[in-house]
Amino acid sequence: MVKKLKIVIAVCIVTLLAACSDPVQEEIISYVNEDLPEIAKLEEEVIGKYDSVTGENYKDDEILYDALTNEIIPDYSQLIDKLEAIQLSDKELRDIHEDYIEAANQQYSAFTKMLAAIENQDYALIEEVYGILSQSRKDMRDYQYDLKEYAEENDVEIKE
Template identity: 50%
Template sequence: MKKYLLASILFLVFILSGCGDDPVQEDLLNYVNKATPKLAKEEGKAVGAYSSVTGTNYTDDLTMYNVLLDEVIPEYNQFIDDLESVDVKTNELRKIHENYIEAANIQADAFLTLVTALENQDSALVNEANGKLNKARKMMRNYKQDIKNLAKEHDVELKKK
């Protein structure tokens, strides 16, 4: 009886110790600490190049066109390649990550649409590109909120850098 009881207790301890493991927490920690910092730098570089020729920094169409072709699009495409290669192990995080990839692809498509708009001097295409950029920005805000929500659900503290 003692052997049976001891074996039962050891078995219960083994099962309970497994309950403390949280694969989503581990996946999220790896994601925010190892994968995304490099990605954020890449994305920031491409978006920074875009910002350098838009809004109050706009000078002329040719400058914008050249920066889009020579800097923004190649850098952003590299960012997307790296984003797509991130190894996400859990379904919960994978769903959020896929939304980020979709947003990035919409933004990349907006950059290509802007190039075509500049080539053809087509204001309707500029409006279309701006609509895509707005949609991508909204999706990226949702992505950030989803990461925060997942972190909260799995006891991961996110710190702003």
């Protein structure tokens, strides 16, 4: 009986806290805890695949081309679809999320341009791709800082 009472009290406290929380706080918490984990995991996998065939891991154009065609671009397209499917009601959070979508689209564009660069052996286009990738990484960092700052403004702590 005492255990049941403790459980009922605990449930009531959680319910009261949830009832008192701000809708913006709830949306930020839902966004970070429910929407982003699957996307972050997929992004980590795709970038891992890209890293495994570029830089110091680069072997030849054929391996890079195959990875881009068969894994990286299709998986990143799926990631963008998942990002675009997220519906947010808070305008400021939605604007921050749009920055993520824009950075992801830049990265996707870089991957597809890399295919064209390989097909045409266009080294100038490869340099352009590296510039786009660099900008998209910066934009991703800006998105992360903006999200964390907005969460803090709304008394939500994001733990990494």
